[in-house]
Amino acid sequence: MKLSAFFLGAALAPFLLGHAAAVEVAVIYEGFPGYAGCKERADMQRVIELAEQYDLEAAREMIRRGIKSKDCRVLGGDLIVEVVPPFSRLAKVHMRGDPDAYWIIQ
Secondary structure (H helix, E strand, O other): OOOEEEEEEEEEOOOOOOOOEEEEEEEEEOOEEEEEEEEHHHHHHHHHHHHOOOOOHHHHHHHHHHHOOOOOEEOOOEEEEEOOOOOOOOOEEEEEEOEEEEEEEO
Protein backbone atom coordinates (compact mmCIF):
# COMPACT_ATOMS: atom_id res chain seq x y z
CA MET A 1 0.00 0.00 0.00
CA LYS A 2 1.55 3.27 -1.12
CA LEU A 3 1.16 6.36 1.00
CA SER A 4 0.94 9.23 -1.47
CA ALA A 5 0.40 11.84 1.18
CA PHE A 6 -0.39 11.54 4.81
CA PHE A 7 -0.73 13.81 7.75
CA LEU A 8 -0.02 12.57 11.20
CA GLY A 9 -1.63 14.27 14.13
CA ALA A 10 -1.73 13.33 17.75
CA ALA A 11 -4.02 14.66 20.42
CA LEU A 12 -3.23 14.43 24.09
CA ALA A 13 -6.06 14.42 26.61
CA PRO A 14 -4.30 15.37 29.83
CA PHE A 15 -7.02 15.35 32.47
CA LEU A 16 -8.53 11.87 32.37
CA LEU A 17 -9.34 9.43 35.16
CA GLY A 18 -5.94 7.77 35.36
CA HIS A 19 -2.57 9.26 36.21
CA ALA A 20 -1.38 9.15 32.62
CA ALA A 21 -2.87 10.90 29.64
CA ALA A 22 -4.61 8.93 26.92
CA VAL A 23 -3.36 9.20 23.38
CA GLU A 24 -5.20 8.90 20.12
CA VAL A 25 -3.08 8.95 17.00
CA ALA A 26 -5.29 9.77 14.05
CA VAL A 27 -3.93 9.45 10.56
CA ILE A 28 -5.26 10.92 7.34
CA TYR A 29 -4.61 8.65 4.36
CA GLU A 30 -5.46 10.11 0.95
CA GLY A 31 -8.14 12.25 2.55
CA PHE A 32 -9.76 9.45 4.57
CA PRO A 33 -9.35 9.26 8.36
CA GLY A 34 -8.10 6.06 9.91
CA TYR A 35 -5.97 4.79 12.75
CA ALA A 36 -2.30 4.01 12.97
CA GLY A 37 -1.86 0.35 13.85
CA CYS A 38 1.32 -1.64 14.40
CA LYS A 39 1.86 -5.39 14.20
CA GLU A 40 3.82 -5.43 17.46
CA ARG A 41 2.11 -4.40 20.69
CA ALA A 42 5.41 -3.04 22.04
CA ASP A 43 5.59 -0.48 19.22
CA MET A 44 2.21 1.03 20.09
CA GLN A 45 3.04 0.87 23.80
CA ARG A 46 6.14 2.96 23.03
CA VAL A 47 3.96 5.54 21.23
CA ILE A 48 1.86 5.84 24.39
CA GLU A 49 4.95 6.20 26.59
CA LEU A 50 6.35 8.98 24.40
CA ALA A 51 3.04 10.85 24.38
CA GLU A 52 2.72 10.54 28.17
CA GLN A 53 6.06 12.36 28.34
CA TYR A 54 4.48 15.09 26.14
CA ASP A 55 6.92 14.26 23.31
CA LEU A 56 4.35 14.12 20.53
CA GLU A 57 6.98 14.65 17.82
CA ALA A 58 8.72 11.44 18.92
CA ALA A 59 5.37 9.60 19.01
CA ARG A 60 4.59 10.79 15.46
CA GLU A 61 8.09 9.79 14.30
CA MET A 62 7.60 6.30 15.75
CA ILE A 63 4.46 5.92 13.61
CA ARG A 64 6.18 7.37 10.51
CA ARG A 65 9.06 4.90 10.84
CA GLY A 66 6.64 2.02 11.31
CA ILE A 67 4.69 2.97 8.19
CA LYS A 68 7.91 3.28 6.19
CA SER A 69 9.16 -0.14 7.37
CA LYS A 70 5.68 -1.67 6.91
CA ASP A 71 5.55 -2.72 10.56
CA CYS A 72 2.68 -0.26 10.94
CA ARG A 73 -0.04 0.93 8.58
CA VAL A 74 -3.09 3.10 8.34
CA LEU A 75 -6.24 1.16 9.15
CA GLY A 76 -9.60 2.25 7.87
CA GLY A 77 -12.93 0.81 6.95
CA ASP A 78 -14.56 -1.90 9.04
CA LEU A 79 -12.31 -2.84 11.98
CA ILE A 80 -12.94 -6.07 13.89
CA VAL A 81 -11.82 -6.04 17.53
CA GLU A 82 -10.01 -9.25 18.46
CA VAL A 83 -8.58 -8.53 21.91
CA VAL A 84 -8.87 -5.75 24.47
CA PRO A 85 -6.53 -6.63 27.34
CA PRO A 86 -7.75 -5.49 30.76
CA PHE A 87 -6.22 -2.24 32.06
CA SER A 88 -4.66 -1.50 28.67
CA ARG A 89 -5.07 1.41 26.31
CA LEU A 90 -4.41 -0.87 23.35
CA ALA A 91 -6.72 -3.08 21.32
CA LYS A 92 -5.85 -5.76 18.78
CA VAL A 93 -7.88 -5.38 15.58
CA HIS A 94 -7.98 -6.45 11.95
CA MET A 95 -9.70 -4.97 8.94
CA ARG A 96 -12.59 -7.00 7.54
CA GLY A 97 -11.22 -9.28 4.83
CA ASP A 98 -7.58 -8.87 5.93
CA PRO A 99 -6.18 -11.58 8.24
CA ASP A 100 -3.28 -9.43 9.51
CA ALA A 101 -3.82 -8.08 13.03
CA TYR A 102 -2.62 -4.73 14.34
CA TRP A 103 -2.52 -3.00 17.71
CA ILE A 104 -4.19 0.40 17.94
CA ILE A 105 -4.68 2.91 20.72
CA GLN A 106 -8.28 2.73 21.92
